[in-house]
Amino acid sequence: MPTDTNSDTTDTILPKHYEPQIAEQAGSGWEASGYFSSQPQNDGRESFSILLPPPNVTGMLHMGHAFQHTLMDTLIRYQRMCGKNTLWQPGTDHAGIAMQIVATRELERRGIDVAALSREEFLTHAWEWKQQSGNTITQQMRRLGASCDWQRECFTMDDNLSAAVTQAFVKLYEDGYIYRGKRLVNWDPVLLTAVSDLEVVSEEESGVMYHVRYPFVDDEDNGIIIATTRPETILVDGAIAVHPDDERFLPLLGKRVWVPLCSPPRSIEIIADEYVDPQFGSGCVKITAAHDFNDYAVYQRHPDIPLIVLFTPDAKMNENAPETYRGMDRFAAREKIVADLTAQGLLIKQEPHRYKLPRGDRSKAVIEPMLTDQWFMRMDKMAERGLALADEGQVRFVPDNWRRVYQEWLSKIHDWCISRQLLWGHQIPAWQDPDGNWYIAETEEQAQQQAGDKPLTRETDVLDTWFSSALWPYSTLDWHTQPENPHFQSYFPTSVLITGFDILFFWVARMVMMTDYMVGGSPFHDVYITGLVRDREGQKMSKSRGNILDPLDLADGISLEELLAKRTHGLMKPEQAQQIEADTRQQFPDGIPAYGVDALRFTFASLASYGREIKFDLGRCEGYRHFCNKLWNAARFVLSVADGGYENAAADIETVANLPVQDEWIISRLQRAEQTVADSFAEYRFDLAALEIYQFFWDDYCSWYLEVAKVQLIYGDASVRANTTRTLLAVLEAGLRLCHPIMPFITEQLWQKVAPLVDKKTAATIMLAAYPQAEAAKINPAAEAAMARLKAIVEAARQLRQEYNQPGATLLVSGSDSEQLVPFLVKLAGCKNARSIAAAELPTNAPTVKIHELTLLMDCPQIDIAARNEQRQRELQQLQTELAAVEKMLANPQFMQKAREQAINSKQQQQQRLLQKIDELTSQTLS
């Protein structure tokens, strides 16, 4: 940003404009000075702790992170300043599949054949990558001011955390929660691993429904017609099912049909099962038990159905297919099979069909239900505990409706497939002897002891990444090695978990269950579920949509060229680049200006209501950068005052007494702001806290108090001026502390200058200064009423001035305190010629406003009497309509009888106000 105007050096205190880059340097020493460190001494302080949802070690900071981290940091900073003993526990997640993909890609880039590597060699490479590139995201977090206890940063595959995984696995196995079995699981044929049902996303796609005739064994000219979207699986069909009550097919039950295209020929039976929907398709379902979850369920009810696997792990036709199809990819095989069915006259018809196709979350490959040996965790009893903890209120969801989502899922939970056929991750602590017996132990030695002299080989599968994440609440606090350690004692259970609803099941529910099982009790008191950050059109931000925003680009700014490069580089579908470029050019013709971290954080805070989605609008960000500038300039003004900037400003003006009621007002207003902010944080209403801070600073402190203070500084005597200067400083200083948790950098920079001037430099940094607490004794209704009156009078004068802004116009003021008010009208309403006058001397037939026992009159050369009257008339009419409504209510006996006293009072007051206004307006008619 150009800073020409900033080099204007009449001002040595602060540059004329706020510059985020400079302000952000104010926080550069925080971490090194140890301000972020937790101190788990038992010193009587209440604890407040937050677990950072560990971002993927492969990850880059995105808007969702930045948003949630802002909220966590705000709370931690707030509680720290409130005197709590705080810990924000950071760390990263090993991100099984994601990391394996990254490491594989990196090896391929270096021309290394991954398939040829041993497990150990691969892991060595992966760890190398982690050491070199795995701290990107935590560095980015530091840029945003995240005051985590970075000394305690951990990684889910650290030795210590891995020990917790092994311990939990063994205990769960010994307690009968973990078992191994051959089950139908979601298989990703590209990544060659099982995935849990949460990692499968089904979206509607276009397909074809094929109707195929299976000839009767005893009557080959006739047959039964089934409908299928996957004709390639015909080859391993085990039965045909119809509904037991479907009269069309009753006579056919028990009959056998030939499975098409099989060689040697194979026949299957027609059976009855409730699962079949007679209305759908042909009413007959082919049962392919090894490749479909529903069919598998049918198989479990009819164990005679043959269970034949058709595919290799990478979804090619295996040896169970007739020779002509063997080795073909499943989709190629489908085409050939359709052709062959057609040739044999067995394909009755095919029609377009929309259906949901399950795809792997990561690979986007069509998931194949596959019969494999896997490790599972029994979830029924765990889920009961998870539900009970929510019912008992040991874990509290904010907003509350997420409790129902959580309960809904837990009450329909399936067993969890926890094994993955990957290299990167926690290798399952299980060993097998040549007879196929399994030995589960924390170490190989212990397993060997169980096995006697039988040779053992270790299970190669690793655990689902979410298994270790589920232990995060206690593994990071070393409960499993040292239950009595001070960190665990001080910070567990944690105060609040802040995360998105997208991982409510993946992570939150599992943490609750696992922590409860291992440690006992819920790992956190509150779970605050945030919305998901979307773009300004409400679209999810994603690389492929080309609408991603990097939070650091919002803070530091980015040129259009760089932004285009970021958005179009490395796309899955390069043909989208052109559209993305066009959209980006249109939305950001000049790139993105640097809004600064503080403005970005304030934006996030102000967007954090209880909503489910957050449309991110750059306009908000810009507005809050302006707010930073406002704060900056307010401080600049106040510092100049403290530095003697307003000295002698009014040497020739007569002193006006009794001014400082306004000081009491702004102090009173500050207490209310402090209370509102505290209440808002208590409910996680960051938006309301931000709004209150914004309004307090801009509307009350800057727009009113600062302007009033100028009058006091000009017209007041020495003691008034001293008092005003002190109030300006004191309120600013407290306001900076009030604001610090949301905008840490600018407040630090300004506070360092402001605090010493009011003897408030009680700590080396604002982040360790005390958070301002509302004091009821300082709330001053009389001062608030006086200020409300002054505001109303000034606003009335502004309106008059706006309407009669012509040369020679003079504002005349009459009333008991008109003398004192004139300076305010000069300064605040911009009426340079204002003067006090006795009521008797007021000219007649001039635009007049009567307000609060005061008469304001604009004495000016030219008045459009008709226009003025017409406007008064309009206002009058409006007031009278309002009055009529109020009086109707007051005349309603039922209202008077049933309404709360407070409601009646306020209506009566409203009536009085309206009557008075009407009276004042009526007397202002000109002739």
Added chain:
RNA sequence: AGGCGCGUAGCUCAGUUGGUUAGAGCGCUACCUUGACAUGGUAGAGGUCACAGGUUCAAAUCCUGUCGUGCCUACCA
């Protein structure tokens, strides 16, 4: 198919247990460079609170239904 949410100013959103004149930011109009700030100031325009019923003295707020919209879960071969 079930479940959850949303629909308030041109746009993005607040609106606490029903109760003064429904608010904020951005945008828009007019005027103003007044010694903190033009990243500013002043005044203003703009809302039948999606629609239809109902409960109530009183509904943006509570209930029912309709329409629109988003998401989650489960899925029909």
